[in-house]
Amino acid sequence: MQFLVIPAVLCLLMGFAMQRGSVCALAAVFEMLHARRSERMSSLAEAVLWSLAILGTAEIAGVAVPWPSITSATLLTVLGGVLLGVGAVINRACVMGTVARIGSGETAYLWTPVGFFLACFLVRWTDLVPQLDVRVAGPSDLRSVASILAVVGLIGLIVRRRSRVTLTPSPAAERSGDSGQPGESEAPGSGGTGASTALTVRRRVVRSPELTLVEVVRRPFWSPRPATIVIALASVGLVLTGTDGTLSRALQTFATGAHLSGTSTWLWVVGLVGPLAGSIAAGLLAGRLRFRAPSVKVQVACLVGGALMGLGGMLVLGGNDQLILRGMPMLGGAAWLATASMFVTMAGAVALNLRLASR
Secondary structure: OHHHHHHHHHHHHHHHHHHHHHHOHHHHHHHHHHHOOOOOHHHHHHOOOOHHHHHHHHHHHOOOOOEEEEEEEOOOHHHHHHHHHHHHHOOOOHHHHHHHHOOOOOOHHHEEEEEEHHHHHHHHHEEEEEOOOEEOOOOOOHHHHHHHHHHHHHHHHHHHHHHOOOOOOOHHHHOOOOOOOOOOOOOOOOOOOOHHHHHHHHHHHHHOOOOOOOHHOOOOOOOOOHHHHHHHHHHHHHHHOOOOOOOOHHHHHHOOOOOOHHHHHHHHHHHHHHHHHOOOOHHHHHHHOOOOOOOOHHHHHHHHHHHHHHHHHHHOOOOOHHHHHHHHHOOHHHHHHHHHHHHHHHHHHHHHHHHHOOO
């Protein structure tokens, strides 16, 4: 069982960072349209760059990177992205946001993976979805060039950031005392993390040289950027160790019974349990794990939202965690198309909701 140690640690780390950074694609869309800020969205984009830069560079260096399976881009891909978006809106969180909310004690979101699983099970055993053209991704010259550009882009971002952000807390952060309390405006899927808090944490947790690693771990809130970087690095480690497991892919695998044999079964168990356990541990250590009695309406919404995301995931080989952390870095056309349609659907729903709320 020693082969499970590294994947288990990496999956726990992913869940931990998702909860601390309140990482969620739906929250990123809400932040852009409501607060006119792009920190969460740019953080997700940077996670793609980190994954592409490291895995692509490793491939150039001769490392046999075990890229996940891919499928062709079709109209079903677009439909899958739309279903992922609609499901996230009904659920009020994407797959990653669901992990974050579970770690905050929102027990209604335990129904989301249940709905996801049931939808995948239904699709697999009723042949509801046509057979997809699934194949193994091979080396790509385009990916090699893109990985070099990603490395250059990341170096530019790091240099620019170091020149613009000081190593001391801002005056506003000093006056606020960095209480770690959520701001007044909260995005759906954010797990209660306000924008003002994220700014304070970014300056005091990530940039301050006076903080030890233990102090960083104990901070109840992380800025989205360092959180998504941690998630991306953990995902890269899982890929390099031959573990394909994101939470959505693990749910799909157990629902369909595919790739379940011998040691691989335990790896999928780790992919399923690890992120949830890491998120719960993060909430517990930060004092954010406060169990709430959910209403029936919220539980039904989570179940239905999870089912729609599961149905969409069966069309694109994974949820948005798989698309962002695996499919997009490998430059899979279907992953980019599905992610784009998912974000467009989310944006449309959020914009409509904001318009109705303003009347």
